[in-house]
Amino acid sequence: MAHAIKFHPGMSLLEQHAEGSLSADVALAVAAHIDLCPHCQQLSRDITADLACQLTQQPVKTNTTDWQHMLNDIMAQPQLSKQAAATQAQLSAQAAEPIIVNQREFVVPRALQRLAANHGKWLHLGGIATAKLPAGNDYHVSLLYISKDTEVPQHTHLGLEMTLVLAGKIVDENGEYKAGDLLINSPDDTHTPRTMADEDCLCLSVLSAPLKFKKGLTRLLNPLQQFFY
Amino acid sequence: MLKSINVPRHDRVPSLIPDTQASMTRQEIANNNWEEALTFVALQRDRSAYAELFSYFAPRLKAFGMKMFGNEQQALEMVQDTMLNVWKKAALFDASRGCASTWIFTIARNVRFDMLRKKQSRKDDVSADDLWLNGEYPEQEADTDASQWDTQLLMEKLAPHFASLPPAQREVMERVYLQEKSHQEVSDELAIPLGTVKSRIRLALDRLREALDGARN
Numbered sequence: 068m069a070h071a072i073k074f075h076p077g078m079s080l081l082e083q084h085a086e087g088s089l090s091a092d093v094a095l096a097v098a099a100h101i102d103l104c105p106h107c108q109q110l111s112r113d114i115t116a117d118l119a120c121q122l123t124q125q126p127v128k129t130n131t132t133d134w135q136h137m138l139n140d141i142m143a144q145p146q147l148s149k150q151a152a153a154t155q156a157q158l159s160a161q162a163a164e165p166i167i168v169n170q171r172e173f174v175v176p177r178a179l180q181r182l183a184a185n186h187g188k189w190l191h192l193g194g195i196a197t198a199k200l201p202a203g204n205d206y207h208v209s210l211l212y213i214s215k216d217t218e219v220p221q222h223t224h225l226g227l228e229m230t231l232v233l234a235g236k237i238v239d240e241n242g243e244y245k246a247g248d249l250l251i252n253s254p255d256d257t258h259t260p261r262t263m264a265d266e267d268c269l270c271l272s273v274l275s276a277p278l279k280f281k282k283g284l285t286r287l288l289n290p291l292q293q294f295f296y
Numbered sequence: 297m298l299k300s301i302n303v304p305r306h307d308r309v310p311s312l313i314p315d316t317q318a319s320m321t322r323q324e325i326a327n328n329n330w331e332e333a334l335t336f337v338a339l340q341r342d343r344s345a346y347a348e349l350f351s352y353f354a355p356r357l358k359a360f361g362m363k364m365f366g367n368e369q370q371a372l373e374m375v376q377d378t379m380l381n382v383w384k385k386a387a388l389f390d391a392s393r394g395c396a397s398t399w400i401f402t403i404a405r406n407v408r409f410d411m412l413r414k415k416q417s418r419k420d421d422v423s424a425d426d427l428w429l430n431g432e433y434p435e436q437e438a439d440t441d442a443s444q445w446d447t448q449l450l451m452e453k454l455a456p457h458f459a460s461l462p463p464a465q466r467e468v469m470e471r472v473y474l475q476e477k478s479h480q481e482v483s484d485e486l487a488i489p490l491g492t493v494k495s496r497i498r499l500a501l502d503r504l505r506e507a508l509d510g511a512r513n
């Protein structure tokens with residue numbers, strides 16, 4: 068990563084992620100960020116070690132379970148060779164197929180590779196294109212491609228919006244976001260993300276509710292909000 | 297030749313769970329030797345080493361599962377799946393990359409995550425293998441940010457925030473920064489691995505940094 072990632076998930080998101088208690092869609096955005104961010108990789112490693120230590124230190128009730136039976140069941144099963152176990156573990160991490168949109172190729176982070184390989188059809192609207200990923204019930208997860216010099220109309224969020232920049236750059240009223248930066252917008256935030264003239268952008272978008280467009284004629288887009296959701 | 301060892305033999309499994317008198321030794325193992333035990337399981341299919349591991353971790357995993365699922369049936373399903381993976385995939389454990397307890401914890405977490413997803417019966421959905429890298433990210437340089445903190449500054453500016461740290465991290469921080477103990481001393485006193493002491497310090501520093509500048513989301 069040539070630049071330093073500036074926008075990270077907060078500690079509590081990282082902790083919930085390591086614990087495995089985030090909803091799958093939010094966890095996906097966090098996992099993809101971690102793939103791109105050495106700083107959060109280190110934090111996640113530390114949090115995981117801490118949680119594991121808590122696991123071993125918790126008090127244990129006196130035995131009411133038939134452990135011997137379970138132990139016998141388990142040891143009756145064959146062990147896997149290192150190679151077999153590794154193959155099984157790495158099935159999901161096979162060679163990454165690039166994502167192609169607008170005649171551009173993008174390689175997505177490891178966490179997204181399997182799902183991105185099964186993305187839905189690209190839907191185009193002006194300089195913007197979206198494709199759904201087959202993930203989750205509560206949130207809508209999609210890839211969002213924004214061509215050079217394109218503005219996403221100003222909008223607020225009816226729910227939580229997470230945007231992870233996967234490649235390129237976008238800017239909004241609050242700053243500039245590059246690959247690895249994770250933006251989290253709550254229902255109160257209003258912003259107008261755009262790309263610059265020299266660089267397009269691919270994002271992962273996780274939404275818990277449709278966007279709501281604010282300004283003048285773009286309010287007419289509200290019937291089109293399904294496009295972004 | 298080796299293959300014959302693989303054949304499941306219900307009749308041959310001896311009763312290996314140690315009685316409670318062995319618990320002191322087990323406590324010693326807990327702090328030092330689970331990595332060794334797991335390595336024996338991987339290299340020599342060592343049943344008694346596995347039984348030791350099992351009798352230590354299974355009840356703890358069950359308690360963890362009870363907290364997470366709130367019912368015994370699913371908690372035990374999680375224990376069984378987790379410990380089965382530990383048995384089958386022991387060869388994947390690499391002691392140079394971390395504690396046995398961390399490895400086992402991540403397996404349990406992934407098993408639990410996939411159990412919850414399966415209940416919602418979606419094919420093609422997010423799986424634990426997507427979310428958590430199996431193995432390690434490349435090792436980073438030492439965290440320069442953390443070592444840049446001047447201890448004096450830390451005392452003055454950050455001490456007020458100590459109270460808001462999670463208890464486990466605060467305990468370590470107080471011993472290291474207020475009582476000026478070495479990481480090893482703290483590890484010994486609290487009976488936690490040295491790596492965990494270092495982890496908790498890094499986590500606490502990051503939390504304190506967050507409390508000061510709020511740069512993160």
